[in-house]
Amino acid sequence: MLENKKIALFITGGIASYKMAEFTRQLIKKGAQVRVVMSKSAQEFITPLTLQILTKHYVLVDTFDEHDPTSVQHIELADWCDLAIVAPATANILAKMANGLADDIVSSVLLAVHCPRLLVPAMNTNMYDNPATQRNLKQLAEDGYEVMEPDTGFLAEGYEGKGRLPELERIVERAELLMARTSLPQVLSGKRVLVTAGGTVERIDPVRYISNDSSGKMGYAMARVASWLGADVQLVSTNRALATPLGVAVQYVESAQEMQAAVTSEFAQLDYVVKAAAVSDYRVRNARGHKMKKAETGSETTIELVENPDILAGLGAMKEHQIVIGFAAETQNLLEYAQAKLQKKNADWIIANDVSEAGAGFNVETNRVTIIGKENLIKELKHMSKLDTALAVWKTITGIE
Template structure:
């Protein structure tokens, strides 16, 4: 969602400036191009050189430093981005922005900005709660600028209160939501999508279990990609990986737990993507206490529910059902068989016998198998990119 985005980052005066350095790095790591402008007050907390070195771009701060006669810097800066972020937004700059005051580079460029503006206020609690500040916030929101609510916590003044710079996780969640709402291409808007992820654990006793090598990275990436395309996403995961706050997450461990979670939600969904590596078998008996070591151990296994097959039988015409096939040989034969037997619309198959792809790595190479198209090979690339390909296929199918 942030990949390829041009972001103007406006940094204003406040102790939270040091946190913005890390925020900028996260934006860049996500693929955004970031250009920074600072108020003179902001430079008292963190040197412009820090932002310059990390962004690899000049930092703008002097409205009269017109070094290129072919352009007016603050207007060029305002015209350049797809998105403007003000972090931290001080009470002073907040008041200027609300009242159209343009007396430095930051306030002048913001006044000329026509792209969406996302702001992150951070200040003393009493300054934040002041009626003048609250009026200014409502003014900005009335103009469709996004104004985050600050966190509550320990402030620079030595006491707790509201006004703390939000956590980076919350900032990125709300920023993605803001970008999605401003976006026009949302082919899955209004659609309900369920994604499963991770390798289930089938308990032998409290400390031992049967499982597999699935990390959950593929399923989590698919959930994010579906959400970015406008879907309301429920991620049912057996993986400990972090999940965006914009996605409904249900943590499960066993195949039975995953089966129950999927089954109770499937009928009201528009799509189910079974990216989880569900264990085929589980112990017939689970011991409540740790089993002591012995020379030989015999486990009697029972077959777990075939979630994909069951949902295939229940599938309605409007629904899209996607399964995964992790194979080490005869990939095409097994994938086509699975496509028919499970009544799936798409099977995403991959070779897990190669070390540079598949389980527990960030890249994969897959083949799409569907009923009315020739097999489509997706060459080795990041799982996030493959997730986007999968979601695009689903969007085309549904629409």
């Protein structure tokens, strides 16, 4: 979402300024073009040269350092950027912005910026809690700025409090969400979307289980992009290790029966259901309440299995206005099996992939899928990241591509 986007990064004078070199690298790795503006106090923590080398752009540090006679630098930059990020945003710059002051290079450019703006406050907790700061933040939110809450944790002053700069990955994700919601058609605005993700777990006993290799990453990508497109998204997941996407509510489950209950209880209010989870076909008939010991079972043992509910088929039978999207992870006869699944489950779409193919299976960051819809629609996507795959899938389903 940040690829080829022009980002102006405004660094002001807090201890978290030193993190902005790595933050700049993360933006560039996402494919963004980055230009930096620094306040005088920010230069006490990190040098302009560092940011210049990373961005390959001259760093603006003085309102009157007009090195290019063909333009007015603070207006040129304001017109150039697609996104403005102020990080760390100190109490001082927040006060200036809330009151329309332009007495240095940072505040002057920001007053002229007319693209989406993300503020990332970071300061001592007492400064953050000050009524004046809170009043300024409220005013800035009312003026259309996107304000990210600081984290609570160990501060530079040596004690716990609210005011820490959020983790850099989360700031990048917030920037992506802001850009998506201002640049992509909000075709899912007002829609409720539920996505299932991960491999279900069927207990043998408290320490052993039957499952599969699904990580849930594709489901998380589908949930994240649905949020990008404006949806109210709920994620039903079996994997607690993955970070919950911004703008998405998560409910954790373990077994197929728990997942079925979570999905069906919400189904009547939903507009879209994305069944990306890999549901175990079978569960143990009589799971043990304690760890099985060899002394109980001997050298051989038999575990009796019973069939799990077919969640996708159940939804297909229940649907009224809902759009039901299933996934088919196959290792052979991909199109044949996926098309049969579309009909048998009464789904609206099947997203099929060959999990035996390198870079398109479980526990990887990429995928290559074929989108299958009714009326013989078949669309093969190229090999790409799971996030890009999810965006392409949603564009096809919603008809915006």
